[in-house]
Amino acid sequence: MTLIDARSIPADPLSATRLEEAGFDYRLVGMDDPVAAGAFTQAVNRGFLGPAATDDEITWTAETWKARRNVGVYETGAAADALPVATLNSWVAPATVPGGQIPMWAISVVTVAATHRRRGIARNLLEGELRAAVATGVPIAGLTVSEATIYGRYGFGAAIPAARIAIDTGRAGWAGPREEGRLEYVAGEQLASDLGEVHERSRANRSGQIPGWETRWKTMAGLAAEEGKKNAGARGVRYLDADGELRGVMAYSMADQPGTFRSVLKIAHLAAQTDEAMRALWGFAVNHDLVTRVEVDLRPIDDPIVHLVADQRAVELTVHDHGWLRILDVPAALEARRYEGPAEAVVQVEDQYGFAAGTWQVRIGADGVASVLPSDADPDVTLGVADLSAAYAGGVPLAQLAAAGRVRGDARVIGALSRALRSGRAPLLGIWY
Template sequence: MSPIDARTVPADPTSHARLAAAGLDYRLVDGADRDALGRTLQAVSRGFLGPEVNDESLTEQHTQLADRRYTAVFDASIAEPEIPVATVDSWVTPLTIPGGELDMWAISGVTVSPTHRRRGIARAMLEGEVRAAAEAGLAMAGLTVTETTIYGRYGFGSAIPMSRWTIDVRRAGWSGGEPDGRVEFVSREQLARDLGEVHDRQRTLRAGEIAGWPRRWRQHAGLSSSVKDGDSVRGVRYVDADGAVRGAMAYRIAEGESDFALARLDIRHLAAETDDATAALLRFALQHDLVAEVRTDLRPVDDPLRWLVSDERGAVQTIRDHGWLRILDVPRALEARTYSAPATATLEVTDPLDLTTGTWHLEIGADGRAHVAPTDAAPDIRLGIAQLSSIFLGGVPALGLLAARRMAGDRAVAAALDVAFRPAQPPSLSIWY
């Protein structure tokens, strides 16, 4: 657990002053105050087009999300001034990086009421989160997003692309063999426990993952009050030949869209710490009786599914952005991870909040460790902090950004950075937060 408790970090004074000048009150919400938290969660649910937060949901979130830092914006002039017009919540979580972990300021629950758009509220909140994280001593912030055009202006870069698959099981078939071990049904309560325990082990195996939390697994298992028709969720787990649980999968069966005699199987979450566990659970889904189509999301871009089926044209992969990162301290972030090859580069970085603006000399040694220091030398590469954050885990190529003119400089240096930054497996982030 990180020594930094996000709840102790005060609201950013710059954002507070900016919103106060507009007649708005930007402040922390006491998460221990059930009524205050309930009003904040009502605003969050409304912002994400959800239902009213009932007592069951409030109790659940009050107990299971107790480590969150809730920040909200209030307008004393509206009919219900005690309900926020904007919200954000945050906490500190370990982010898996090549060679270890790095504490990260995770941001979630960002909403602004439709009645208060175009008043600079989102800007003040997000800049406030970034400044608060930096002031607290974090070198990285991160989030997952519903809208991709918003966050680059605050220095966040799309860093962890993920896959969505649609599989015509009758065409795709199966060629992955039959792994050792067994797949067995489990109760939804057991499923939630298995998902969490497997994730805790597998998240350290690949860069990009973060720690989960109990409510996330209960949501996947259909046990949360926030999940509609939760009792339709089913769960299986994979037990290896030694009797250890190595994978778990939550799924739903839905009526087929093109053939009503056959169903569609939607994988809600698949957690696996071994190749056999992945293969066994996917085989279960693709060979399920009376199923014509399988859909699964948040799979790594190098998902073995393509090679587990007989006809890969029956399995359609769509790659899109998912995890976004924001470096807050260039030397600490770049020196925290290990690298795949030596490289040398001088990087001129611009930052919309001036937290990381400067020219930095990056020296990656043969031991895979980096040293970063400010320099007055002419830069090899010029880029924004969002672009540096994008390439940080090796999931986005520097050469691609160079070709798209998202950064400028020496092509050979960019190619060397790609080789150095790229881990054995591309980063993966299997959950939303």
């Protein structure tokens, strides 16, 4: 798959004009300039309520952001070292979909200073990104969010749910099989390397994943720029199969429970190429000595852990939104994935921005391949682009959205499309971006 380098795409001219009229300078920010990189990083930290970044942290972060298209909004005439009042960066990533991959315009570090809210800045940032993606032919956009009420207005749908899991190990018991491979501790650079390797090998197993990056894995491995950071106590364990091949890895930490001589095992990331590896790593966590509770987030909602313990009531599983998608090109997006069964419908997509708006004849064959063409026929199904985007990765049933009044049309056709769109395994996005 050939991916566009988003850094080659200029700042959106319409957003630039609108923001200039409002007294702001909207522009791309180069991370090779240490002054600009420092101000940009400080603004991102401020936006996410973090402490001021140190020089080492700025250098660390800039290494990752050099590969991205960084956008800042500044007060007109601001000094060279002034912090932007808003930030965003983006890049084009290969996102897994059922049966394949698709180029996705990934959006991250969206912040607006609390002093500059409700002045149209966020709207112009997000709209500018969507126009940039459309102009370059990227068929979908995606992001992870800290506030779930913002992005629906831009056509994003909560497409990739995640499970937050907590296990009372004293009650749970272990009912899983004993695996033939072996577990071994791993730390530091090796842990970071293993996390990246297994994530990349395994991400095609489920819809919704994108590649990680070096500083993401190094941070999980406790190698962040500052030793005092939250992952400084990181530990790791990996699983090698019977042939000695790396198949799974887990980064975790221990949190003391005062006065008990017991700990909570907090999993930062569990990546498994095979079910065997996943079971072995879960077994390591649940059976760990002196651990009373295991906690993890960003697991698939069909994680089999409830069937690996003797007492399912010892497992708390909370589902929440995580990966948000936004379809920009309906034919390209729908034809890029494969389907669970045949279906045929005339689908009308509503999109206030016009990017995905239209009426489409969708034909899905018994082989799971779709053909999508413009149509003048009356629609069987009508829905907004956010709802089509929510159902796209196979994790949100179209029929469920219809029951919520978000999809309208022939119930029989909606049911057939819903069954076709579902994926055999729940989608997964195991990282934030």
